[in-house]
Amino acid sequence: MKIFVDLIRESKMNANYINLLRATCNCNGEGVDGNQGLVAELFMTDSKDLTIQFEFDWVERKECDWKEYSVFGADKSTLGFDIKDKGIPIIKVFWSEIFKDFSPLLLYGKSTVPIKEVVEILKDEDLLKLVRKSGGSAADLLEESQRANKLGGKGGAGNSPKKMVRGKSINKRAGSMRGGGSTPGGARGGSKSTIQLAGGEISVIQLRKLMVAEYFVSQIYLFAETCLDRNYISMQVSLHNQSPLVIHL
8 A cells, every 4th residue: 555655656646546546445335444544544644745635714705505404403502503604614725845846836826725726627628628639647648748858858859849749749938937928837947838739739737737636536536435334444534634524514
């Protein structure tokens, strides 16, 4: 199990390895207690810096229309009454700077990001279609571009600003994070990278955001998988320690 966690650390926001870890927690629809416990210990607890963590804004709230049940009475002493009365908190997420190019500040211009802002890229049908048509995932595409950049920096034809990777060309265009109309999340050294595909152009920034969203969704599914068949030890770690019980209620 530790090998899988190490792969997650080395891969930098690659959801494929989270999904691999998730697969160890389930066997034919039944929870594997030992593996669930190891995931809770080695990933959720000992390697919390690899997880996307929650932050709750109890000042900025969103009011909701709750369905009333006359059978159940509730007052201020009832758990969850405060949320029903004043609204649910805005839920934001943050993650460690060890991911470097995937830093919240670089990609979103803020240290904590509302969940809605993180996952909204999953609604970009055009982007998803381009990535899937490439024959791989966003992580695969980004890895190819980085490999091409490294090879291109070693003399010869590699010094050309345009490089080919498996039929795709990668353009590097100058752009500063503070000038030229660029957005937060530019590549190191103030450069902005895009990948040219048959169907269009993809920004490396967009690929990184897509990887973060996919990593976050895979992490949620992993947390759920560790709780399969009422594994109470994992439930304590994956649910209670991640967010207040009242949020789940």
